[in-house]
Amino acid sequence: MTEITESVVLVGRTLNGRPTRWEVKGDQLFTVPGSELVTQRVRTVDGTTLVRRSLPDEPDETKRLLLDNEIRALARLTHAFSATGPFPALVGYDMDSPDPWALTADWRGVPASEVVGGLLRAGLEQFAGSLFQAVAYLGMVEVAHNSLRMDTVYLDGTSPQIVTFEHAAFFGEPRDDGRGAARPDDDVLAAGKVVHEAFTGVPVVGDHVDLAEVAWLGSQLPDVFGEPGARPSAIDVVRRLAPVSVPVLDVPDELRAGRAEFDEARKRKMPPQPDTVRISPVRPPQPAPGFPACNRVLLIAGALVVIALLVFVVLGGLS
The missing domain is CATH 3.30.200.20 (Phosphorylase Kinase; domain 1)
Incomplete structure (x- = not known):
């Protein structure tokens, strides 16, 4: 159906x-x-x-x-x-x-791609602050969207709503696109690219942008486009762009149980993982223990004595 x-x-x-x-x-x-x-x-x-x-x-x-x-x-x-x-x-x-x-x-508003082109500078700046605030909500509960772009943002006035979480993962989990573990600053970079597109009307290709095109982005968000690990958190950007407020997390007691239920349901559908095989290191063959030097001397001396006795007996018999 x-x-x-x-x-x-x-x-x-x-x-x-x-x-x-x-x-x-x-x-x-x-x-x-x-x-x-x-x-x-x-x-x-x-x-x-x-x-x-x-x-x-x-x-x-x-x-x-x-x-x-x-x-x-x-x-x-x-x-x-x-x-x-x-x-x-x-x-x-x-x-x-x-x-x-x-x-x-119901999803609020309309696709952002349909309306951001009509926003004036003040509206674009407000949209930028609200979008990073939305990303901050996700980061507060360690959710990475992993596919944030203009098509996954709806806009009601200047208030954004992030939709389509089909590629989402919790922080530290593998991304489904093979790009390593889910990180909070990946969504920060993605939000920066959406804001850049809103200002310029041109989608960003790759992870680096020309901040000289928009002076406001260059002054307010330069580190958003930095390398992984060097980008600010979404909350840091929100505080920088005030007056939008930082979200306050109010987690009910049922949250932990709810998380466990969904994670357990997901595990039931995942393919079984192979048993871990522990392999003990194989030591190289050791040479057989040799005789101590003093024992070798005694052995050689004893052999010479035996040989001398045999020679004496043989010569005595011949005479």
Whole structure:
């Protein structure tokens, strides 16, 4: 079931793991550039608009893991920040059925690519501060988006919302693009590239930009485009760009249990890891122990005595 075209009942779990049913009817099916998941707005019987993320018609294990990434990341963010964060809050999910899905709150605003070109300088500067604030929310709970670009940012006025977490990972976990472990400053660099594109209208190719094109970027964000490990944190950038505020983390007690539940569900679908084989070092063959020098002398002397006696006996017999 990829696209919902009529009223259906989705059976899954709420954010806290409670089994629940949602009766929904399909609404707008829309494409998100770069996303491999199906995205559709649906309406519940009480008129609430949600966004359903699901697998395409011919799913494979790789795409299932993409959906798992999104559920895990949004679960952690929603547990920590409820509906106040700059991301679609997770409403419900189904991770284990043949047709898994996630339901989130409706995405706010419109794709940033459609509106940033109309922002004046003050609006662009406010957008920059708000985007780094959004990235700071992710960093507070150690979530790396890993695919932040203009297409994954929605804009409501100058307030951004980050969407499509299918490539997300927790800090230290392997990225799914093979570029090492997830790091917080990767999202900082990505946000800087989005801001540069907003100011210039030209997407950034690679990780280095010409800051001379925009004096404001050169004065405010030069280190954002530095080497890994030398970039500032998102919170540092937010404080630099005030007046937007730094997010305050208010994690409920259920957060740790929620994280464990999602991680355990993910492990059930991961291929088993081979048993670790411990190999003891093989020592090279040691030479047989030799006789001490003094013993060798005695042995040679004894042999000479025996030979002398034999010669004496033989000569005596001949005479």
